[in-house]
Amino acid sequence: MNNTKEKCVIVHVDGACSGNPGFGGWAYVIKYNDVTVAMAGREDTTTTNSRMELTAALKALNRCIKILSIKDRDINTPIHIHSDSRYVVNIMNGMFKKINVNNDLVLDIRAANKNANVTWIQVPRNSTEQMEVCDNLAKEASKKPEFKWEEKVI
Numbered sequence: 001m002n003n004t005k006e007k008c009v010i011v012h013v014d015g016a017c018s019g020n021p022g023f024g025g026w027a028y029v030i031k032y033n034d035v036t037v038a039m040a041g042r043e044d045t046t047t048t049n050s051r052m053e054l055t056a057a058l059k060a061l062n063r064c065i066k067i068l069s070i071k072d073r074d075i076n077t078p079i080h081i082h083s084d085s086r087y088v089v090n091i092m093n094g095m096f097k098k099i100n101v102n103n104d105l106v107l108d109i110r111a112a113n114k115n116a117n118v119t120w121i122q123v124p125r126n127s128t129e130q131m132e133v134c135d136n137l138a139k140e141a142s143k144k145p146e147f148k149w150e151e152k153v154i
Contacts, residue, residue, distance in 0.1 A: 007033075007077055007078075008077065008078045008079070008080060009030060009031070009032045009064050009067070009068070009077060009078070009079045009080070010030070010031040010032075010080050010082070010130075011028060011029070011030050011031075011060050011061075011064060011079060011080065011081040011082065012028065012029045012081075012082045012083075012128065012130035012131050012133070012134050013026070013027070013028045013053070013056035013057050013060045013081060013082070013083050013088075013134060014026070014027055014028075014053070014056055014083070014084060014085075014131065014134035014135045014137075014138045015027075015049060015050075015051070015052025015053035015054070015055060015056045015085070015138055016049065016052055016135070016138035016139045016141070016142045017047060017048055017049040017052055017142055018139075018142040018143045020048055020049050021046045021047060021048050022046060022047070022142070023042065023043060023044065023045075023046070023047070023142050023143070023145070024042070024043035024047040024048070024049070024051065024052040024055075024141075024142050025040060025041065025042050025043070025052060025137070025138040025139060025140065025141025025142035025143075025147070026040065026041055026043075026052045026053075026055045026056035026059060026138055026141065027039065027040035027041075027056060027133070027134040027135075027136075027137035027138040027141065028040075028056055028059060028060035028063070028134060029130040029133050029134055029154070030060060030063060030064060030067070031130070032064075032067060035153060036130075036153065036154050037151050037152060037153050037154065038133055038134075038137065038151070038152055038154045039059065039060075039063070039149065039150075039151040039152075040134075040137035040138060040140070040141050040147075040149040041055075041059070041141060041149065042141040042142065042144075042145075042147045043055070043142075044145070048102075050085075050087055050101070050102055051102055051105065052138065052142070053083065053085040053087060053088045054088060054091075054102055054105040054106065054109065055105060056083075056134070056138065057081060057083060057088050057092070057109055058105055058108055058109045058112065060081065061079070061081065061109060061112045061113065061116065061118065062112055063151075064079050064116065065112060065115060065116055068116075076116075076117050077117065078117050078118075078119065079116055079117060079118045079119070080118075080119045080121060081118060081119070081120050081121065082121045082122075082123045082128070082130070082131065083120070083121070083122060083123070084122070084123055084124065084125040084126075084127070084131060084135075085122070086122050088120070089120045089121065089122040090122075091106055091109075092109065092110075092113060092118070092120040093120050133154070137149070
């Protein structure tokens with residue numbers, strides 16, 4: 001990104017699985033303008049870490065599109081999605097043309113991605129405060145059957 005003050009949505013996503021396969025959790029942190037929100041959820045059926053990484057990306061992307069549609073009516077605002085999952089970033093950056101596993105989620109993300117100005121960025125695990133928040137929330141969600149979370153301003 002250049003040094004000009006470009007309006008941009010900054011997103012961090014992570015997924016976790018308690019056992020792999022096992023119960024899963026996902027989380028995202030979205031920063032837009034001066035507001036930062038976090039959201040997390042749980043999968044109560046047997047799932048995989050890869051599915052939770054993709055779920056976090058899909059939930060975050062859909063939320064960004066909704067935010068931009070409501071606030072700016074401009075889904076062309078750049079969205080930068082940071083993930084520690086090389087799998088997710090490589091899929092979204094076109095490294096894999098055919099996906100045999102998790103195809104349902106990949107198709108949903110690709111469809112949403114077509115309607116937005118998204119850059120997918122792979123980052124090291126827990127490399128930022130936002131990635132740590134996502135990691136902690138996703139892990140907590142995967143391990144606690146009673147886990148409930150609503151989107152919160154942080």
